[in-house]
Amino acid sequence: MHIPVPLRRLYDLWMRFSQVLGRIMSTILLTILWIFVFGLYAIILKCMRLVSRQSSKETYWIDVSDHSTEMRYQF
Amino acid sequence: MNKPIYILGLSCFYHDSAAVLLRDGEIVFAAQEERYTRKKHDEAFPKSAIAHALEHAGITANDLNAVAFYEKPMLKFFDRILQTTMKVWPRGLRQYHLAMHEWMPKKLWTPQIIQKELGYKGKIFYPAHHESHAASAFFCSGFPDAAVITADGVGEWATTTIGHGQGKDLKLLKEIRYPHSLGLLYSAITYYLGFKVNSAEYKVMGLAPYGEPKYVEQMRQLIDLKPDGSFALAMQYFTYEYGLRMTGKSIETLFGKPTRDPESPLEQFHKDIARSLQEITDEAMLNLARAAKQLTGSKYLCLAGGVALNCVSNGKILRSGIFEDIFIQPASGDAGGALGAALMVWHKQMQGERLPRMQHTYLGNAYSQEEIEQFLKDQGMPYDTVALHDLPQYVAKLLEGENVLGWFQGRMEFGPRSLGNRSIIADARNPENWKKVNLKIKFRESFRPFAPTILEERTKEYFALDRESPYMLLVADTLPDKRREIPAVTHVDSSARIQTINRNQNALYYDLLKAFEASTGCPVIINTSFNVRGEPIVESPKDALNCFLHTHMDYLVLGQCVIDKKKLPPEWKRSSEEYLKQFALD
Ligand SMILES: [Fe+2]
Numbered sequence: 001m002h003i004p005v006p007l008r009r010l011y012d013l014w015m016r017f018s019q020v021l022g023r024i025m026s027t028i029l030l031t032i033l034w035i036f037v038f039g040l041y042a043i044i045l046k047c048m049r050l051v052s053r054q055s056s057k058e059t060y061w062i063d064v065s066d067h068s069t070e071m072r073y074q075f
Numbered sequence: 076m077n078k079p080i081y082i083l084g085l086s087c088f089y090h091d092s093a094a095v096l097l098r099d100g101e102i103v104f105a106a107q108e109e110r111y112t113r114k115k116h117d118e119a120f121p122k123s124a125i126a127h128a129l130e131h132a133g134i135t136a137n138d139l140n141a142v143a144f145y146e147k148p149m150l151k152f153f154d155r156i157l158q159t160t161m162k163v164w165p166r167g168l169r170q171y172h173l174a175m176h177e178w179m180p181k182k183l184w185t186p187q188i189i190q191k192e193l194g195y196k197g198k199i200f201y202p203a204h205h206e207s208h209a210a211s212a213f214f215c216s217g218f219p220d221a222a223v224i225t226a227d228g229v230g231e232w233a234t235t236t237i238g239h240g241q242g243k244d245l246k247l248l249k250e251i252r253y254p255h256s257l258g259l260l261y262s263a264i265t266y267y268l269g270f271k272v273n274s275a276e277y278k279v280m281g282l283a284p285y286g287e288p289k290y291v292e293q294m295r296q297l298i299d300l301k302p303d304g305s306f307a308l309a310m311q312y313f314t315y316e317y318g319l320r321m322t323g324k325s326i327e328t329l330f331g332k333p334t335r336d337p338e339s340p341l342e343q344f345h346k347d348i349a350r351s352l353q354e355i356t357d358e359a360m361l362n363l364a365r366a367a368k369q370l371t372g373s374k375y376l377c378l379a380g381g382v383a384l385n386c387v388s389n390g391k392i393l394r395s396g397i398f399e400d401i402f403i404q405p406a407s408g409d410a411g412g413a414l415g416a417a418l419m420v421w422h423k424q425m426q427g428e429r430l431p432r433m434q435h436t437y438l439g440n441a442y443s444q445e446e447i448e449q450f451l452k453d454q455g456m457p458y459d460t461v462a463l464h465d466l467p468q469y470v471a472k473l474l475e476g477e478n479v480l481g482w483f484q485g486r487m488e489f490g491p492r493s494l495g496n497r498s499i500i501a502d503a504r505n506p507e508n509w510k511k512v513n514l515k516i517k518f519r520e521s522f523r524p525f526a527p528t529i530l531e532e533r534t535k536e537y538f539a540l541d542r543e544s545p546y547m548l549l550v551a552d553t554l555p556d557k558r559r560e561i562p563a564v565t566h567v568d569s570s571a572r573i574q575t576i577n578r579n580q581n582a583l584y585y586d587l588l589k590a591f592e593a594s595t596g597c598p599v600i601i602n603t604s605f606n607v608r609g610e611p612i613v614e615s616p617k618d619a620l621n622c623f624l625h626t627h628m629d630y631l632v633l634g635q636c637v638i639d640k641k642k643l644p645p646e647w648k649r650s651s652e653e654y655l656k657q658f659a660l661d
Contacts, residue, residue, distance in 0.1 A: 042164035060305035071200040074149035
């Protein structure tokens with residue numbers, strides 16, 4: 001795409017601005033998500049943990065011998 | 076004849092990205108991306124390594140039968156990262172932002188990135204991170220049946236696993252999950268000692284023999300070791316779940332000293348901490364070995380994952396006699412995950428045949444004599460050419476005494492160690508060489524030890540080691556009567572990190588040692604990686620020449636071309652300061 005020189009600078013400036021704006025917007029949105037969604041779950045989790053206090057363990061192993069993993073999937 | 080089956084294994088986006096190509100299960104090419112991009116521990120998508128792998132095999136991405144990625148990205152993100160965010164909430168906001176900015180545009184799109192970068196439309200497989208580590212050890216070991224221990228920082232959830240390999244089958248039996256991790260404990264102390272995390276753990280291991288295990292009891296406050304091999308960290312001492320640093324105030328209170336500033340002088344205290352950490356690591360690994368024996372009943376053990384690069388612990392496991400023999404994957408870090416992932420697909424998905432034990436790690440690019448000469452001519456660099464059958468004697472003569480040589484031959488090694496194709500070599504009998512190579516060639520800390528290469532058949536005469544150690548992954552003591560003969564490779568506690576060599580592994584390098592032995596009687600030389608501090612190991616003749624010119628190395632042997640620094644015209648003089656600036660301190 002050919003853009004005349006004066007416009008080119010304006011265009012560059014605009015693009016840079018849009019990047020900064022994108023970064024700010026995503027940071028704000030992510031923070032909102034963090035406070036409300038993660039926060040809510042976090043509080044519920046913490047309450048649940050208070051109820052089911054675990055006593056000291058005999059072992060820290062987790063048995064995974066009957067987990068079947070499927071390599072086709074990402075999870 | 077049937078068309079061969081090609082599997083491409085990839086690891087990237089964490090650290091040490093790499094590409095590995097299998098043809099009918101055999102490793103035809105393996106390399107880390109950092110060697111091409113010249114950025115140490117580069118975690119970018121391994122474009123160059125893939126391109127070289129395909130070129131080496133003479134194929135394109137269309138010929139690939141499968142691509143294997145070394146972990147499960149979705150599991151890591153949705154399970155561990157998001158759960159950890161909730162667990163540590165309301166701490167960890169910054170960590171959360173960083174993770175999101177890493178994952179949303181990039182890591183969550185791993186399959187799309189692979190397809191786009193490769194122009195590949197076929198199947199992609201995702202073995203779990205520790206399955207990849209385990210596979211990289213077991214399927215390369217040649218053992219028909221073996222216990223497998225993997226231990227690293229963290230994969231998806233698992234940080235430590237015990238598995239059992241039988242024939243083409245490999246199963247993980249037990250695991251320990253994040254945040255409890257031997258790798259992260261080691262990294263946290265590395266951080267506390269003022270070294271770079273995920274990079275300088277080696278220095279801590281090298282520092283340990285200078286110290287006394289005075290802080291083992293305090294270490295026990297950090298980690299609860301159960302006799303059954305399992306363990307848990309006391310998380311109040313660690314901040315890595317939510318912070319950008321690994322440890323904080325509470326560990327400083329525990330040990331009674333602040334975190335060391337990077338590059339500040341090392342005190343006895345730091346050495347004692349390093350030693351105490353090593354003791355705890357040894358104990359944890361021995362516990363794991365006993366547990367693995369009990370669970371599987373196997374005669375043999377395979378090890379992989381970053382912690383398996385701790386050759387001091389490996390040596391202890393071997394000497395404990397819990398297992399008859401052990402195999403340690405030489406590329407035990409995450410680069411080796413690429414290899415393991417591909418091997419998982421070959422054996423478990425495709426039911427491909429097992430192959431004999433991996434014999435060497437010379438799996439990267441090679442440069443022909445013509446290419447090297449052409450390169451030197453283009454540069455206008457004066458050099459001598461030595462006939463191939465005279466080369467070992469010629470170079471052995473140069474080695475005697477105090478010369479330090481750059482030695483560049485054949486295919487590049489895969490994994491973190493140089494094993495005789497991209498090496499700096501020197502006479503191990505000269506104690507001055509230790510200082511010289513550390514300070515004037517590698518520009519690194521003076522305490523760091525060097526590893527010896529020894530002719531395999533003479534190992535027992537020099538070291539308390541009764542078997543081969545081709546990948547420098549075992550530490551054993553130098554025998555008392557030999558300590559004065561090879562001071563430059565014997566550490567303060569008289570241990571050495573040994574590389575044994577036989578002619579099948581690397582004929583030219585073996586012949587060089589043989590020639591050195593013939594003229595001096597000594598079958599041992601110093602072998603260290605061909606790079607300066609913070610620089611990835613050299614890949615091409617260009618990298619090698621660059622490194623040679625900017626350091627105090629005396630000779631460079633590129634293939635059959637020998638360059639003598641004393642004979643170089645003054646216009647080839649280079650300052651090392653400028654060169655070093657381009658590499659971040661590790
Ligand atoms: Fe790993």
